[in-house]
Amino acid sequence: MRLPFRQLSPTIPSMKTAIFSTKPYDRDFLVEANRDRGHELVFLEPRLSEQTCRLADGFPVVCAFVNDELDAGVLLTLSGQGTRLIAMRCSGFNNVDLRAADRLGLTVARVPAYSPRAVAEHALGLMLTLSRRLHKAYNRVREGNFSLDGLLGFELGGRTAGVIGTGKIGRLVARLLAGFGCKLLAYDVAADPEVEALGARYVPLDELFAQSGVITLHCPLMPETYHLIDDEALAKMRRGVVLINTSRGKLIDTEAAVRALKSGKIGSLGLDVYEEESDLFYEDFSDQVIQDDVFARMLTFPNVIITGHQAYFTETAMRAISEQTLENVTAFEQGHTPPGLITADTAHARSPCGPQS
Numbered sequence: 001m002r003l004p005f006r007q008l009s010p011t012i013p014s015m016k017t018a019i020f021s022t023k024p025y026d027r028d029f030l031v032e033a034n035r036d037r038g039h040e041l042v043f044l045e046p047r048l049s050e051q052t053c054r055l056a057d058g059f060p061v062v063c064a065f066v067n068d069e070l071d072a073g074v075l076l077t078l079s080g081q082g083t084r085l086i087a088m089r090c091s092g093f094n095n096v097d098l099r100a101a102d103r104l105g106l107t108v109a110r111v112p113a114y115s116p117r118a119v120a121e122h123a124l125g126l127m128l129t130l131s132r133r134l135h136k137a138y139n140r141v142r143e144g145n146f147s148l149d150g151l152l153g154f155e156l157g158g159r160t161a162g163v164i165g166t167g168k169i170g171r172l173v174a175r176l177l178a179g180f181g182c183k184l185l186a187y188d189v190a191a192d193p194e195v196e197a198l199g200a201r202y203v204p205l206d207e208l209f210a211q212s213g214v215i216t217l218h219c220p221l222m223p224e225t226y227h228l229i230d231d232e233a234l235a236k237m238r239r240g241v242v243l244i245n246t247s248r249g250k251l252i253d254t255e256a257a258v259r260a261l262k263s264g265k266i267g268s269l270g271l272d273v274y275e276e277e278s279d280l281f282y283e284d285f286s287d288q289v290i291q292d293d294v295f296a297r298m299l300t301f302p303n304v305i306i307t308g309h310q311a312y313f314t315e316t317a318m319r320a321i322s323e324q325t326l327e328n329v330t331a332f333e334q335g336h337t338p339p340g341l342i343t344a345d346t347a348h349a350r351s352p353c354g355p356q357s
């Protein structure tokens, strides 16, 4: 039998880590990444919240995910119970009150880049599914229906695509769209020469809205990007626009999107994220009635495709997330700065207006 690593190398540090929102695949990848690190990992299925944070009593490290709640109240309880490091196993940190963490002396680390390609390719997957009606064709053929009525598609090449947020993921999406022969427009708080070299033109947001046939969101969720796509923004867009969101649900006012779908303003909508996803995603509700009426309405549109925050979910990404999460834990234990350290100040430096506090 394989000995726990700490018994082989007692000098290697071990951090007792409470891992919230654990799914079997999280456990598999984290256990594998921990083989040569020897941290004491305790896997907890519940989502981290005010009600569940007591489960982490006595754990110096809490590892959390995208829909865990790390507001000031939860952080205060965790800090009082002895937690010193919050190790996010994701890149976004909009669900962490970084100012409260700073005040409490809690270190927060995340995984800034694990596989931007995973998310970029998923965004393209949503675009192609919608443009060629693959979601409808899949079901039709399985039922022996080979009619093409209603499956008329459109080509991405030659269309103008607007990329909002040209960081690690947005830059790759721009590259993939350039490969398809799209004309590229971009919007970001800072232009990226690499994206410009692809032929993209940085334009004001209103111009991107007005000219793009496809709009894809890759900026972080912050106060100034909350409901970036609302009634006003949608009114500026071209009729029949294809809108893709693989970033964060709250970038889109979903009720405004429903209105725009009903009026035909939005021609196709591809979502991997949803503003109220924390009550739905990552759980199996297939034998229950969905209580969220807005989400249920979205599912009725033939030109909407929704995936449950799975854009990141590839083998490459899961391996990288697990490695980098535990690397942050090891660095912290050894008294070094975790490579994925994020503070309210460094988060502010990423944007002129700063993140949610």
Ligand code: NAD
Binding pocket: 091, 092, 112, 113, 116, 119, 164, 165, 166, 167, 168, 169, 170, 187, 188, 189, 190, 218, 219, 220, 221, 224, 225, 246, 247, 248, 272, 273, 309, 310, 311, 312, 313, 350, 351
């Ligand atoms: P990144 O930090 O590399 O890039 C974000 C870009 O957005 C930067 O270029 C930044 O300048 C820009 N930006 C900041 N404020 C902006 C604003 N107000 N308007 C327009 N652009 C703005 O991040 P990334 O790795 O490319 O990830 C982008 C987002 O994707 C993350 O914030 C996260 O929410 C989301 N994400 C989703 C998944 C998934 O599985 N669906 C996985 C990973 C990341």
